[in-house]
Amino acid sequence: MTPFPAGDILPRAARANAVMICPNCGFDNPEGTSYCGKCGTKHGAAAPVSVTKTMETPTQRLPRGVVFAGRYQIIEELGRGGMGVVYKAVDNKLKRTLALKFLPFEWTYDAQAKERFVREAQAAAALDHPNICTVHEIDEAEGRMFISMAFVKGETLKTKIERGPLKIDEALGFGMQVAEGLREAHKKGVIHRDIKSANIMVTEQGQAKIMDFGLARVRGGTLVTKEGMTMGTIAYMSPEQARGEEVDQRTDIWSFGVVLYEMFSGQLPFKGEHDQAVVYSILNEQPKPVTDLRSNIPMALEQVVGKALEKNRDERYHHMEELLADLKAIAEGIEPEGIRARLRKAKLLKRKKAILYAILASLLIIVTVVALNLFTGRAEAMDSIAVLPLENLSGDPDQEYFVEGMHEELITELSKIRALKVISRPSVMRYKKSDKSLTEIAKELNVKGIVAGSALKEGGIVRISVQLIEAETERNLWAERYDKDYRDILMLHGEVALDIAQEIRIAVTPAEQTRLASARPVDAEAHELYLKGRYYWNKFSPEWAEKSITYYNQAIEKNRTYALAYAALAESYVMLSTGFDILPGKDTLPKAREAALKALEFDPTLADAHVSLGLVAACYDWDRQAANKHFKKALELNPNSISAHLHIEIYLSLLEGKYKEGIDHLERAQELDPLNLFVKTRLGFVYYYSRDFDRAIDQFKEIVAFDPNNPLGHLGLMEVFGKKGRYDQAIAEGEKLLESGMRAVAVIGELGVWYGFAGKKDKALELLSELKARSSQGYVSSFWVAAIYMGLGEVNKAFEWFEKAYVERDGNLIFITAPTPFDACSPDPRYKQLLKKMGFEHLFEKVYSYKR
Template sequence: MDNSLRSTRLDGFFCELKRRKVYRVAAGYAVVSWLLIQVAATVFPPLEIPAWALRLLVVTILTGFPIALVLAWAFDVGAGGIQVTGPAAPADDCPPALKGKGRNLYVLAAVGTVVALGVGLIIWPRTVGRKPDKSIAVLPFDNLSNDPENAFFTDGLHDDVLTSLANVGDLKVISRTSVLPYRGKGHNMRDIGRALGVSAILEGSVRRSGNRIRLVVQLIDARTDQHLWAEDYDRDLTDVFAIQSALAQEIAGQLKAKLSADEKARLETKPTQSHDAYMLYVRARSLANGSDTEERKKAIPLLEQAIQLDPNFGLAYAQLSRLQSWIYFSIDPTPARLESARSAAEQAMRLQPDLAESHLAVGFFHYYGERDYDSALKEFNIARDGLPNDADVIRAIGAIQRRQGKWEKSTKSYRSAVSRSPKDPVLIRNLALNYIAARDYENAAKTFDKAVRLAPQDFEIKSLRAWVDVYWKGDFARFDKLLAESPEGPDTSPVAALARFNVQFFQRKFDDALASLARTPFENMRGETSAPLPKPFLAAQVHRAKGDAEQARRAYEQALPAAEQALAASPTDAARHALVGLIYAGLGRNQEAVASGRRAAEILPESKDAFNGPILIISLSRIFTMIGAHEEAISLLQKSLGTPGGITFHELRLDPTWDPLRNDPVFQQVLAREAAKKR
């Protein structure tokens, strides 16, 4: 009798749950909750929303579940709005489906919803933040020797260990640039692991005494701070390469990384038989890795000395070629420099054709020296087979892809490189430049903000971040703040001087722009291309914008000899042809101006270089504008507006260069159409 009464009451309770739509609310809540979690799990990581936000969402959903059930019991929503639910119905009216097994199914469904969300709350924090099991950061080794000279040796050993690990395709290895900030003691391993996205950290110390070397290392689990493995290598100095090989193989084993026969063979190959040549190479590599151009150039004689000591030192030839190619591309595009790069690359390939660095050197020669991007990409892909974890190799591939116009692939490559070098502001800046080219200013701003946080003293990165606001919104507030914070007096770098000038020119503060030029000690500045910009050329632009034709002509005449001399030294440099064309246009030498501008665009068309090609089209547009060929200028500008890396709406709106076009009806239509897109 008692059991029958309890069953009747229980049936009545579940009938009431049905009548009050509690089951429906529970099911709907579960479905919506699941969808919210799935969407958040997909969207949050690309937007770099912290993992705790996802956990907070799950907690909120769990907390809201019983509240939703209580509200469903107490209230009903009908034609009259929200109303208090009326008295219970008799138990006999209960549908059969809610009695016996049918009722149990509803109970199980409701309980299952709560349990699933609860398990998600417990499990998710463990899985969201989980790092790849085969990822490692090698912190800079501590130099325990008294002789400061041994610091080069210690850093060189650290670099070589990183390179050895980069050979192992089954590992994710963080780059040198991103681990350097953690030099010295006092860092929390868990914090480092989270910052670099790794599961393991290697730290060590080096003591060199006479011809003996002692390397003490320990491998640490970055998630738990537990020591996984330690070793003490006490060897003769001549065994340094054997130490590197043994260490890399041991780490791969500890992290359960697969090591192929080819990878093992590469690890066991000695780069040179001469210890003295190796030490020269180590010093040169340290200089070449720096950011100061003059310091980097000092690496060249050291590499040449290393090659004299060991003419079979393929790695030294490869490093020498890369450095010569970079100097050619950046500051000295002369035939002699290019020949030096070519010769060293050929020697590296002749001596060690299977060396990844040899292919990297040949790739950079094709890239920087010949702008042969297909050949460069082929070599970089071969290099990646040998150095699958090297961020510089992946960066090089991304650089080629964007010059080929493969912007999405390029951005993917840069993201991959950043994952291996998350603390490299220059690499992150390059990723941001891709976003600018794609006119994705929101992501460009976020990415530059990361770079600024990593390099708060780097004026160039901060100025590029400020330009994003100009391209995006026509907003100079960030630039005004940046320039106001700069020290009084002349700018300390040509980058800062040119940035100040450009902003003042865009803001039509012409007298301020001329005053800034007068203060700067730099006779030449460098903009977006390889052509040095003479100070008189910049002054001529201001005088022309002010309407002072005579002053502008004199300034153009002053700028011409230096520009023609630079072009004569490098007659295949497209940017130098463009600069000479602009000066000719300022002097009224219209036919020569157009010929030079067209020659620049022919040497480096957008179809050959999607990164720099659009800049040369803008230069040709400027030439046409200056000589009064408005139809040709506007036609090119319309094309540029739709090209990745082309001119932006706010540049057209603000730059005084385009003032001669402003009364042209077609130009006005172009601006109006672009303005409508911004609304």
């Protein structure tokens, strides 16, 4: 048994609150807007959204061959999207192949979702056109709502475009077909609202069909949405849609313009590394003309696309009929009447640009040559780095908290990249002011690259200088200096991390780019208070943890939407009970939950908030599923999180009895933090839980040999020796800790257990009295009082105190599930009853089989 690991729980970039006054630029937006009309900042706290994919929702899958509703035989899953999953099926009654679209299972009883699903079917069923997918019926069976529709055999327009820009005639043909379908929908008063290349199917015969009216709205009807969902796909959103304004058929015309641009050029007109950047581009930037991307595009076609993409919808095509007429004119080789004025203006501009392009072409040749020279000799891809402690350029000790905070944040941001191994902060902090060579450090940490640098805060300006060094040769591969306004400090961390990733040639996924680039401006005073809190937290002791809470609360007072401060506050509250054992879980863990949920409200990308929620679920709610969900989400957001790897091991070992999987996570944590003795300690305990006693002893002895004063190493040896019946050796380890001044509740409780088993009743009672005396002055875990009673053989007393621990939501109580000294009470029926109350009855047989 051991107090919970604290690890190095690392913070994440903060986001602004959902307000109508833009938190970024202060622009006054209309109520209900989704994005700022000036800078593109997203209002609210929705998770980063892919610019090319509608939000997906997990559903329960129907296996191949099953017959649904006594009629439809499932053939295969075709895909899933924002409002459900689609299967290919055979209608055994009518002997035809069709597609079935299901409302997500978890929304079956959601009235809003069902209403919207029905509206989709009604909107599509009202349309009868060869370029719109036919809807047969909507029904409900086996507790699932579904739509039966025509099965379209072919591929999406998006898939065709991914192979390269379409031929002009082919693209025109598809464009006219889609325009025909939209014209029909608009005539019936139906606005699609999610036109994109992925929602257009092309049959084997070359017929285009508009699919998925999941966001469709009938003119005059009510829009039904799930709170917090991003409606539509960002890259195809019209400006008015992005701003959350009322939309009409012109929003479809804009989205169709994006599809036209995509077909002719092979790329999207509005791009960015994250959703905010895309929205900013949609609202404020002009796309590159398609003729710049493809020389054989008729200028008339460029102007049609340009008119469809006018940001002011009053200057856009008003009706699909007009746009369709212009496309038909171009297909017939006729100059469209609706864009003659635009064409004359475009031709004049083209002549003026000709000379400029010639000059730029010459410059491009020069730049290309220089770039090739610059890249010659650059480092090969590095998949492992260590960021050494940054130098405090000011020389002022009062700035140390700031420099350490910059160092911690840089490690945090780099850790978000799954393909990169980033050594965690505890291991690299050992090299602060070290005389070792970089090659020695890299060898000890098992990395290929070293990042070194310095930081300085001067007035309202933050400066960080970094250099990338090849570990084997100590050759400086790259260096850069960054100067930013203090309020942009979080953006700076992400920018530096992305630059380093580029220099080491490591793959960064689009989702990772989004997370690294999603930071918002910060309140300088709030961030200073937050950094001071982190500084004291990293000293890692109960008194400093309580001081960190004071600073985090002050930061939140300055900025009520400061996600990082909420996440750090949650971490501190969790550790006061599950780590430092100085307060009962019932007093701290609800506060931790509240703070973590607040953090995720303002920034859904914070892995540490999910770690805290996972611990609350495990130690307070005793909810295995929720704990698993949050720990896995934390690792998804930050695959290099030591804290997440450590705590998911606790869940796997103690709540599921999956020791091998727990060891896998600890071994990964050891790779990321090779000098962290806590990771090594946890490995020893999992060996012990799995009954590999000899390996556990070797592990704990290795820890004590490295650091003779390490209390957890001695605590581990005490427990394993005791379990093997070597009571004298167990007691000797415990007494060493007492002699060193270590009188933590866990040490006294553990030693009291083995005094009891060894028959040294007086010694055990002496320690029991000490715990009870201390409980009159402050909190003492009831779990450890119960443990000593159990060692003394007073089982009734033990269960009285276990019950008290249950009421207090004592974080230590989950250790009763481990096959440790507590399996001695497993034959008692009260033990099984306690496990059942906690939701851990599934572990009874595993523990009982290990009884003494």
